[in-house]
Ligand SMILES: NC(=O)C1=CN([C@@H]2O[C@H](COP(=O)(O)OP(=O)(O)OC[C@H]3O[C@@H](n4cnc5c(N)ncnc54)[C@H](O)[C@@H]3O)[C@@H](O)[C@H]2O)C=CC1
């Protein structure tokens with residue numbers, strides 16, 4: 001039975017779903033890094049929110065871990081490259097809390113417009129300072145949206161409903177999508193100079209870190225109000241403090257901080273500053289959504305291999321998975337074949353699909369080829385770390401999908417380039433389910449790639465097959481299947497034999513010494 005650790009506070013539905021799906025679950029929240037490292041080895045899955053930091057060290061100790069599920073959106077608390085290298089899938093729930101977070105940004109915008117927290121404090125202190133609090137209307141004002149993805153677009157929709165004008169800076173926002181959203185796509189500088197309110201909705205990456213730097217804050221309109229419900233680190237906190245103190249920025253509301261929990265900050269107590277403790281996703285509705293989603297996704301993966309919302313491997317829906325299974329088996333064997341034959345010489349790989357295979361999701365097929373290929377170097381390769389390992393080796397990977405009708409109802413071709421040029425192997429499925437090699441390095445050979453095999457290239461001449469069979473027979477090695485192909489009569493012939501037991505070194509040497517032999521290689525599938 002797979003075992004999952006829920007290490008951050010989550011709606012009880014998550015644990016209930018795991019149990020209902022036959023997954024054992026422990027809920028242990030608030031652990032230190034050291035405490036987490038001490039127990040993580042027991043678990044196949046780790047369900048988190050933003051508090052648990054899934055660092056390289058934690059992953060190194062996670063010897064059984066297969067999946068990290070983030071009940072939420074941002075995964076900057078997970079070392080994804082380290083997880084990928086270890087073959088651990090990282091999933092999130094990309095939509096479950098977006099409405100809630102957008103609503104929090106709008107709530108903070110109103111709180112800034114009318115200085116609500118301070119007005120509340122003053123009133124409850126019995127001061128009744130009616131003349132002290134003079135706010136601004138949002139109607140007719142310009143909202144500058146930095147990041148126009150899921151949350152940003154909901155914020156835009158709500159802001160348009162409030163009769164605001166919305167300008168958006170997002171390098172990945174298409175002009176068509178901007179029109180659909182009813183926003184004006186602008187450059188960052190234009191946004192900074194035009195916005196009365198600025199709200200941030202990007203992930204924290206190298207391109208967004210400090211996007212509101214001192215320099216950029218200086219380019220904003222005097223009296224601007226800034227809201228950050230995305231991630232600490234998008235706004236330079238020191239620079240924001242200075243701009244609030246100087247009065248250039250009229251107000252700022254941060255839900256997120258560079259260091260969390262933010263127990264202290266130079267911003268605390270600054271007039272015009274409002275803060276909430278990373279509450280963006282904290283509503284009953286959002287927490288139910290993300291808890292259900294993360295538990296269902298993780299249980300699917302641990303029980304049936306279904307992959308949804310993974311950040312480091314292609315998705316594979318429950319409907320697609322059985323359809324793709326035989327294609328992935330074929331792809332993995334072709335990858336393993338070419339990897340064993342060409343190994344270190346490979347510089348790039350092209351994976352071509354045609355016929356029925358071209359109608360499927362190609363990413364899992366590519367992942368399976370790379371798994372087979374990289375399996376030559378490591379016993380712990382899986383679909384998650386194979387692309388990562390391929391990249392580490394500097395392999396260039398290309399995918400090609402052909403519309404054409406070929407000789408086979410379905411075909412996967414794996415071509416590799418080496419210093420000696422391009423070589424390829426191709427395979428099909430018999431009866432829609434049985435992987436079969438149909439071509440190896442330009443020679444047509446039909447073979448089932450399974451178990452222990454022997455690959456021999458020799459000069460096509462009478463008597464060779466007999467001599468090879470005798471050598472194996474003398475060594476007590478039984479031939480299971482025998483597949484032969486040749487480039488041309490009297491030219492080069494290719495033999496692929498499945499063996500009941502591996503041929504030992506002495507017999508391999510004997511075969512190498514047979515007249516006309518060019519290549520001999522033992523293969524394992
Ligand atoms: N405060 C909270 O509790 C919550 C915070 N979040 C944060 O909100 C962020 C956004 O979430 P979603 O909208 O769902 O993500 P998303 O992926 O749908 O949208 C992010 C947008 O940022 C844009 N972007 C990327 N780099 C950019 C750059 N350099 N400049 C401008 N735009 C850039 C992307 O093109 C994309 O459109 C998350 O990454 C997460 O960190 C999410 C949920 C709750």
Ligand SMILES: O=C(O)C(=O)COP(=O)(O)O
Pocket residue numbers: 049050051071072073074075097278279280281282
């Ligand atoms: O989903 C996100 O990205 C969030 O920031 C929400 O964080 P939380 O789950 O509330 O710790």
